[in-house]
Amino acid sequence: MSEKPQTILEQMLAQGYTRRDFLRFCSYITAAAGVHASGLNKVVKALETKIRPPVLWFHFQECTCCSESFIRSNHPVITDIVLDKISLDYTQTLQAAAGDQAEEALHNTMEKYKGEYIMTVEGAVPTRDGGVYCTIAGRTALDIVKEAAENAKTIIAWGSCASNGCIQAANPNPTGATPIYKVLPGKTVMNVPGCPPIAEVMAGVIVHVLAFDRIPQLDGLNRPRAFYSKRVHDSCYRRPFYDAGLFVNSFDDENARKGYCLYKVGCRGPVTYNSCGIIRWNNGVSYPIQSGHPCIGCSEANFWDNGPFYQHLANIPGFGIETTADKIGTIVGIGTLAGVAAHAISTNIRKRRLIQEVIDTSAKEEKESSGKQEGGE
């Protein structure tokens, strides 16, 4: 950590870049953050005057796939962000320091940049049994999150684990895995869900915070609107097959070969908010649906419990394996019909005398009244 913090412009010039390079970089990240070109002036100004923001990147209950995804970001190139434009002061996966040195770096940053640092969290936080299922340097994840969040300027939850619990929080959730926003009541936590999130989305979010000094516009689930406002379904290149009613029935049929819609084999595209269909993966090469596999909805809460992945309706727990709402509904419907039929039979038996009486009486009355009419003529 340098003693005198440099602005991003100063730092670039010191490295031998020209101002033209700097402006090119500014327009690059403006586009990556999903900001309109008219916002370019603000970005330039911000990066001319702002110091490199220190970033604390925590890892808790997770598989590090978010980091793996992040370091494969191509737009903007990750090394530009991680090594040049932000000051990544603490991250278990990438840092050279270990043990006491690493912890010292963490605490120095929290002290020195109080209210200035960006806190990013990868992974859920276990809460059961006092949070003992995830500890770092002898302290629980819960403890660390709460301490770091106290003076963080911005809190970002990377991936589904930190945003909604993901597989750790799946039933029966033995460790009490909890998404970050739930253990930090009253704090704004930006959720960037996905298992993992798309690298360009992560990079876009970071550069937005970098350039504008605040979190981007969020939706109802605190996800950045720029990347999570549309369903995978809405940008799916197979959507015309959906509207035309052309579906894959099984993975080895003719329709699968033709590339029809995967809706009937359980595609979660219609219920999943993400940018996979637009940004795609691995430098825009492909994404699951393009590779012939239905979306499993990995950026949606409880996606793991909403299975099986290859059928559209979730199984209803408590009714045995492969029991969907439709199976239960059919049984209830048939049961109701049977009950109604039994009731109708019972009615005719039990009320037979009464009905017979009414029929007799009306017959009598009809005879009487017709008799009167005849008599009157």
Add this chain to the structure above:
Amino acid sequence: MEKTIVNHSQPTEYYEVYVWEWPVRLFHWVNFFSIMILAVTGYFIGNPISIASISEASAQYWFGKIRFVHFVTAYIFVFNSVIRIYWGFVGNKYVRFNNFIPTSRKQWDEILDVLKMDVLQIREKATHSVGHNALAGFIYAIGFVIFLFSVFTGFGLYSAMTDSWFAGLFAWVVPAMGGDHAVRLWHHMLMWFYLVFMIVHVYLAAYHDYVEATGTISSMFGGWKFLRKKKQITR
């Protein structure tokens, strides 16, 4: 609850009561047809039949049409209910909201009596309210809450694919219920409620028509019910 037995020693005389005014009957049938359309199209949306076709996707749009019909009918369903709510304030005494919420002792007694008659089948004949009996009214009140649940979940899902301000009013439902998948599952399960409701509702209407002989079924077409004159009824 007075128990009534027809005195068969003299001819039965009836009088007519105009129970269901035309807006109520219209509501009922529009409601019926919209639920039928919503249930059928909704079932296909959840579980589409696969039509093998040799024509290109650009040449057909049947699934899009089914969804379109579902969405249009949903609007009809909602605004039809709005009209019914309005009529609950200005309509005759049989359609007012106090028929639906059992608040008085009399209504609770009637609920018990209807249960005896419908479930245990132990009452021979009883005089219930001319309009909805207290139990039916109460079930419709619960049904109305379920209508609302369908509307909220349905328009919540729809809000993601439209710019309509009306659907936008329900956008908060999705995050509140934990995502589209959960909302969708609830919305789908509710369809089975309507199916069961319809079976029981139609059967009980027929049953009461049969054992009470007051013209229950025809009243939803013509509005009239037929009641025996009191003097011919002995306690």
